[in-house]
Amino acid sequence: MDKTKKKRKRLIFRSAVLVLLLGLVAFAVIGNLSKDNAVVAEGEEAPNFQLKQFGTNGKTMSLEDLEGKGVMLNFWATYCKPCEAEMPYMQKLYPKYKDKGVEIVGVNLDATKMIVNKFIDEYDLTFPNLHDEGGQVMDLYNVGQIPSTYFINEDGVVVEKVVGPLTLEKLDSYLQQIQPKG
Amino acid sequence: MGDLVTISSNLLYAAFIIYLVATFFFGATVGTKKQDGKSKAGTIGITLTIIGFLTQVGYFITRWIASQHAPVSNLFEFTTFFGMMMVFAFIIIYFIYRLNVIGLFTLPVALLIIAYASMFPREISPLVPSLKSHWLYIHVTTAAIGEAILAVSFAAGLIFLIRQIDQTKKSKHTFWLEFVIYAIFSTLGFVLITTAFGAMDYETKFEAPLDGQVVTMDYHLPAIAGPHDGESVSESTIGPLFETPEWMRGQEASSKFNTLLWSLLTGLVIYGIVRLILRKRVAAAIQPKLQKVSPDLIDEVSYRAVSIGFPVFTLGALIFAMIWAQEAWNRFWGWDPKEVWALITWLFYAYFLHLRLSRGWHGTKSAWLAVGGFAIIMFNLIAVNLVIAGLHSYA
Amino acid sequence: MNRIKCECGHVNPEGTVLCEACGKPVEGNQHIDGNEKDKLLNMRYEGSARRSKTYNRNLVDKTWNFFSSVKVGVWLIVITLIASSLGTIFPQEMYIPPGADPATHYEEQYGLAGQIYYQLGFHNLYSSLWYMLLIALIGVSLVICSIDRVVPLHRALKKQKPKRHHTFLKRQRLFSQTEGDVDIEKFISRLKKQRYRVTRQDDSILAEKGRFSRWGPYVNHIGLIIFLLGALLRFIPAMYVDDFVWVREGETVVIPSTHGEYYVKNKNFILETYNEKENERFQAALQQEAAPVPSNYQTNAVIYKRTDPRVVGAEPELEPINEAEIRVNEPAKFNGFALYQSSFQQNEFTKMSFKLHETGNEEKVLGEFTIDLTSPKTEYELDSGARVVIDQYYPEYYLDNGEPRSKSKYPKNPAFVFYVYPPGEEKPEISFAGIGMNIDATGENDYKLNLAGFDTRDVTGLTVKKDYTLPFLGIGGLIFMIGVIQGMYWNHRRIWLQKSKDKVWIAGHTNKNWYGIKRDIEKVIEGTGIEMPEDQQQLKG
Known part of the structure; x- marks a missing residue:
């Protein structure tokens, strides 16, 4: 009948409009809640970059060079006290994990090379440290606070992101997680 | 240059006096038989109003030339401009409806606003970088015109209420109507008391802690409320009666609070005297003079003013404001108190229009809304600038 | 529930208050617009059928009808208005001094009231979820209200006929009855001169102008909806x-x-x-x-x-x-x-120059050197053969429990530990120098480094x-302005005239500005013998 058909049509129209509006409201709510999320999150692929390495006369290193290895990326600076505190732990575990296919890479945010070179000498750091002079990689990884550390597995996926200082035990267990299998 | 500034301020004085005289002529039309603009007093009234307006335009132009930027960039300049636009809005409405009584109510409000403006520093002030934008002038002037037209709706609403409210018995209506009149008297009180003590060059100083430092606070009125934990450093014998509450902070908070108290008290005194002379409610005394006014027509004027003013207000206070904010601060909306109150004003008039158009609120209800809308505009002009203050605290 | 057939032959949708064609009040529906109490007809939506209260059975219809109510819309406006004002009592978080901790700032500045303000989340009111939902609900109300009203209004204005039912005319605000002869042709030509659109049906005339102003509210609502959608796009x-x-x-x-x-x-x-x-x-x-x-x-x-x-x-x-x-x-x-x-x-400092001279004799200069503070060299050789080696460099020097450190990488307060090798000497003297500082570590230095000059730069x-x-x-915003001007600065005016054997009825209606339509009517009836309609509404207060 014409009458029920019309009623049906109206119901469909109203439902469609309401669903559309509900969708928009939901979009707004989700947008509002997820405003401050980081760009590189756990479970995502770590974006590539290329930086000059300290102590190599301007040789560069990129994340792609370390393909197939587990990589720990540590963002740090000389003027950051907690960064300084965790340096010895990293240096201590570095030789052991390097043999197991895990590379520790420091990304330094200082402006002055001389200060960083002195710091590396003082702590006898042997793992590679890269100079992010313009803070570009920091921007790419959306690092706000230092130290910040990314643990990346052999497939290039971020397994863990740690903001703030690490203890020796924690560092050890995170490094185990990104140790390549087989 | 100096001469031009003098000419400019003289023109403003002249305009003020011409408006005042015009008000008396409009007053003379009330109660007479003729209600359309045909009465002689009415013709003189509107002629004077136009002359006064042109004189004030002369003030505006000379000041513009002297300062080399549009004179709407501090509290004095903006408020004066607002008063001028109110007269302008009245002239437009007059030529649509030819109602002298609107002049009798609009001009005194405009006069009070101009007088209020003159209580603020009148020097030509330099523009900080964020104010150097043509969008600022466009935004501020359009917003002022919109608000001025809405103010005519207030005047009409007030006439309607005085004309229509039953004064034979006490009610909420009579109470609030007297309250509105008292608020107008308080503004007058502010002007009088500030002028009086200003003429005497009165000053008293306090030292009080502010953010961990002891600062000196200047009062230009005798202290009723002194600064919190403040100590008088002048030899003035009149001590504060009590201290400003602790949460009122800031260099000038307590002196502003003191001024507010003075205004309210002076307003109360004026109201008391008027009430004593009249021996009845002020509105009840005016009511018989308005018997010739058609309530239907006044109701329509009030609504018409909102329907003309609302689009102008939207354009000036919201849209142009957003364009300027986008250029100056790279965000078109920043939830600054002044912005929020412009939004509140807009929402309120949207509410007014919806109630009137969709729910049939006419007459008394609509008149009260017109009064309420103007109260919000005044709150934004006075309270937000002086009390809350944000990015717009320059003016 | 059937559609209602009017005596004029027009079939109206259910819920109609006034017949779309002839305006005759539909019996049994007068309560919808409150017409039963009043002498005059409520013309707000032309008496067209808006949301039907009959279909209120399922959730979709209930939700729809809820949002289609102007009352709900008006309440949403009021709540938003009050909520917005709450956020201006104290400054929002973005306007408190940078670096201040909001958790303590509000309490310190405004006492208990400030603490409550903070606890309630009013310090971030405008980005709070509930405030956003409030705005979103206004958006929903705008869409549904508009859809629900614009369609029937459009129908009613399209279907209207010049020939109107007598009750419709008599119950208009402006109405008069003239007995005797009138000059209809003159009336029509005058109307046309006033730019009215005149349609004639037998002895009935409808003159209309400014109908488009009736669409103003819907146009401005569309503008607002586009604005709100634009604000949503920011989340992409x-x-x-x-x-x-x-x-x-x-x-x-x-x-x-x-x-x-x-x-x-x-x-x-x-x-x-x-x-x-x-x-x-x-x-x-x-x-x-x-x-x-x-x-x-x-x-x-x-x-x-x-x-x-x-x-x-x-x-x-x-x-x-x-x-x-x-x-x-x-x-x-x-x-x-x-x-x-x-x-x-x-x-901010960029370069610093030092002068090496004998302690106690500034005339005896051993040379000068300039340090580029972003890339200092480790060693500077002076003309006299003396060498200065930088042992430590602190760009923004401060003392941390007696130990010199740098606060940041920016040379805002540069300081150095220098090893000074006088000409021919292998054993260095140690000097500490910075802005306003020159410390001789041993107190036995024969040579002293003096700040000779510096360059600064600004940071933008x-x-x-x-x-x-x-x-x-x-x-x-543009569409909103167009809509609001269209609706506010123009009026929809209609004048009806109906002639029967010995009587002429004239009625007038406008959506606003009655003063204006009265003046229009005064002009068009001049010399036609038609009596000026009376204003049947007089406000009591």
């Missing part, structure tokens, strides 16, 4: 970028949030203040200010585009695309992005903005 990352970058004079840095594609160089930062002599007109105002009043903040900048295949961090190849003077109110624009002058820091703070939502907001 590609549509909206808001970032910030500090650039030191002489430095070229990558512009954040451009995926490393654009770089900016700060050639020069300029801060100008008003000078009393040059600006005589401001003299009085300037004398009252304690601090100089700024007149200009400006960055002379060059914007570059990166041309090599981008790998983040690798040395870029740059090509200048835009040389700009960025001022407040005058942003630099490039490829959808805009750089705004937002902030600055003055006087630029906001990086990309906002593709602006066109939507602009179009929304």
Whole structure:
């Protein structure tokens, strides 16, 4: 009948409009809640970059060079006290994990090379440290606070992101997680 | 240059006096038989109003030339401009409806606003970088015109209420109507008391802690409320009666609070005297003079003013404001108190229009809304600038 | 429930209050517009059938009918109004002093009231979920209210006929009855002169003008909806970028949030203040200010585009695309992005020069050297053969429990530990020197380093903005203005005339400005013998 058909049509129209509006409201709510999320999150692929390495006369290193290895990326600076505190732990575990296919890479945010070179000498750091002079990689990884550390597995996926200082035990267990299998 | 500034301020004085005289002529039309603009007093009234307006335009132009930027960039300049636009809005409405009584109510409000403006520093002030934008002038002037037209709706609403409210018995209506009149008297009180003590060059100083430092606070009125934990450093014998509450902070908070108290008290005194002379409610005394006014027509004027003013207000206070904010601060909306109150004003008039158009609120209800809308505009002009203050605290 | 057939033959949808064609009140529906109590008919929606209260059975209809109520819409406006005012009692979080902890700031500044304000989340009211939901609900109400009213109103105005039912005419606000002869032709020609559209049906006349103003409210609602949708687009990352970058004079840095594609160089930062002599007109105002009043903040900048295949961090190849003077109110624009002058820091050190002389005799100079504070050398050889070696460099020196450290990488308070090797000597003397400091570690140094000069530079703070939502907001605002002007500055006026054997009825209606339509009618009936309609509504108060 014409009458029920019309009623049906109206119901469909109203439902469609309401669903559309509900969708928009939901979009707004989700947008509002997820405003401050980081760009590189756990479970995502770590974006590539290329930086000059300290102590190599301007040789560069990129994340792609370390393909197939587990990589720990540590963002740090000389003027950051907690960064300084965790340096010895990293240096201590570095030789052991390097043999197991895990590379520790420091990304330094200082402006002055001389200060960083002195710091590396003082702590006898042997793992590679890269100079992010313009803070570009920091921007790419959306690092706000230092130290910040990314643990990346052999497939290039971020397994863990740690903001703030690490203890020796924690560092050890995170490094185990990104140790390549087989 | 100096001469031009003098000419400019003289023109403003002249305009003020011409408006005042015009008000008396409009007053003379009330109660007479003729209600359309045909009465002689009415013709003189509107002629004077136009002359006064042109004189004030002369003030505006000379000041513009002297300062080399549009004179709407501090509290004095903006408020004066607002008063001028109110007269302008009245002239437009007059030529649509030819109602002298609107002049009798609009001009005194405009006069009070101009007088209020003159209580603020009148020097030509330099523009900080964020104010150097043509969008600022466009935004501020359009917003002022919109608000001025809405103010005519207030005047009409007030006439309607005085004309229509039953004064034979006490009610909420009579109470609030007297309250509105008292608020107008308080503004007058502010002007009088500030002028009086200003003429005497009165000053008293306090030292009080502010953010961990002891600062000196200047009062230009005798202290009723002194600064919190403040100590008088002048030899003035009149001590504060009590201290400003602790949460009122800031260099000038307590002196502003003191001024507010003075205004309210002076307003109360004026109201008391008027009430004593009249021996009845002020509105009840005016009511018989308005018997010739058609309530239907006044109701329509009030609504018409909102329907003309609302689009102008939207354009000036919201849209142009957003364009300027986008250029100056790279965000078109920043939830600054002044912005929020412009939004509140807009929402309120949207509410007014919806109630009137969709729910049939006419007459008394609509008149009260017109009064309420103007109260919000005044709150934004006075309270937000002086009390809350944000990015717009320059003016 | 059946459709209602009027006696004029027109079939109306159910819920109709006044027949769409002839205006005869439909029996049993008068309560909808409150017509039973009043002499005059409520003409707000032409008595058309709006939302039907009969279909209220399922959730969809119930929700629909809820939002289609103007009452609900008006309440939403009031609640938003009150909520908005609450947020202005104390400053919002973004306006409290930078670095202040909101958790304690509100309580310290405003006492208990401040603490409650903070606890309730009012310090971030306008970005709170509930406030946003409130705005969203207004949006929903706007859409549904408009759909529910514009369709039946359009129908009713399209279907209206010149021939009206007598009750419809008699119950208009403006109505009169004339007995005797009238000049209808003159009446019509006058109407046309007043720019009325006249339609005639037998002895009935309908004159109408300004109908389009009836669509104003719906047009402005569409504008508002577009504006709100535009505001929603901000949540799509590609549509909206808001970032910030500090650039030191002489430095070229990558512009954040451009995926490393654009770089900016700060050639020069300029801060100008008003000078009393040059600006005589401001003299009085300037004398009252304690601090100089700024007149200009400006960055002379060059914007570059990166041309090599981008790998983040690798040395870029740059090509200048835009040389700009960025001022407040005058942003630099490039490829959808805009750089705004937002902030600055003055006087950061760039170079320091030291002079080496004998202790106690400043005339005996062994040479001078200049340190570039961003890339200092480890060793400086002086003309006299003396050598100065930098042992430690603290760009922003401070004492941390007696131990010298740097607060940041920026040379805001540079200090050095120098090893000074006098000519021919192998054993260094140790000196500590900085701004306003010169400490001889042993107290036995034969030579002293004196600060001979320094260079400084300014740092500019630029906001990086990309906002593709602006066109939507602009179009929304424009449509709103068009709608609101269309609805407010024009009126929909109608005049009906009906002639029977010995009587002429005339009725008038306008959606507003009754004064105007009365003047119209006065003009058109002049000399036609038609009596001026009476205003049947007189406000009582």
